Amino acid sequence: AQTVTQSQPEMSVQEAETVTLSCTYDTSESNYYLFWYKQPPSRQMILVIRQEAYKQQNATENRFSVNFQKAAKSFSLKISDSQLGDTAMYFCAFMNSIGEFGDSGGGADGLTFGKGTHLIIQP
């Protein structure tokens, strides 16, 4: 079974600063996907960024980028030029890759989430 650990329950930074949220995971699989989701006070879970484990290049999405260290099983999220609207819970999530890369079987697989980091951007 996979586990996802987010060791920072809460973080607070000033607007325009850069902040890094940490995430580690444990799996015996070699092919998988990692995600960061954002959940603002509205409770809507919003995808921030996605990383395929077979890709060495770190994913980026505007002000959001990841530092993916496969050997260390680490997947941190960096938010540059933080904005007040970035205030939210941030969840790191893991998903197995099924049906690709010649694996047998198929079907859907759910996400395994960490407990989340509450990020507060101060004006």
Next chain:
Amino acid sequence: ETGVTQTPRHLVMGMTNKKSLKCEQHLGHNAMYWYKQSAKKPLELMFVYSLEERVENNSVPSRFSPECPNSSHLFLHLHTLQPEDSALYLCASSQDGRGTSTDTQYFGPGTRLTVL
């Protein structure tokens, strides 16, 4: 975000009631999911449907009964719940649910359930 909708948004029920949560996705996806989000706990996967067939059930109590009549609709039928079942119930959908590169899950806004 209107890709995945959930109704009702809030629900209060007694332990002897029977109610249903509804999820609808407008994204043309083939897989749908139910998650439970409790305070101070990670989101927990409850059920997975792919092409209207249940492919995973994470040992959820039988008082939760899912139904997926077609690829656009997913229900969670509730009966004789306990107070500890109070939580935010999130629905999600993905393209084909096979862990492929397109298989990002998109979430609905959730139903806040309170069991008295």
